[in-house]
Amino acid sequence: MTKIRAVIFDMDGVLIDAKDWHYEALNRALGHFGFAISRYDHLVTFDGLPTKKKLEMLSIERGLPVGLHSFLNTLKQEYTMEIVHAKCKPTFLHEFALSQLRQRGYKLAVASNSIRNSVEVMMEKSALARYLDVLLSNEDVKSGKPAPDIYLRACENLELSPSECLVVEDNQHGIEAARTAGCPVMVVGSVYEVSLDNILVQIARMEGR
């Protein structure tokens, strides 16, 4: 059995509960032009997709002018950061989990499909940056998830083989990326499942203990 030596976390939906922030920010931007996404559509169709992709879908389905995409994208990122500065705070659950894992000798990383600035600011505001050995954004690889690149790069930077790195993921694209990279995957339904106990149980299971 391979020993697990590192844990690589996805960010949105795993360490940071940012679903509503992305929804709120995009709707604020769209609102200037009389467009809106319902909460239902967001949860069922749009969640987890990059803003660019969401805008393309709105153009095809509802006639949002393509000429607005770049401006809307910029505006949406600005609003997201405003919300992050107001709402992103440390949570005991995750600080405890990461600090304890580190103390037990595990290396830790974050590999996110978000842009670098978002990842850095969210990790700082949630007080998790200090526990991380590696921090990767979609700007560090050519192809984002579901391509395996970001997880392969994380393993490389951790100087470990993929089979030694447990990935914690919440969404289908990310799970596919991690499995293709050859990492064992712990699938979570929300940030509240990302606890020290749950991670240790998964590690023991992967190691056949």
Ligand SMILES: [Mg+2]
């Ligand atoms: Mg996620």
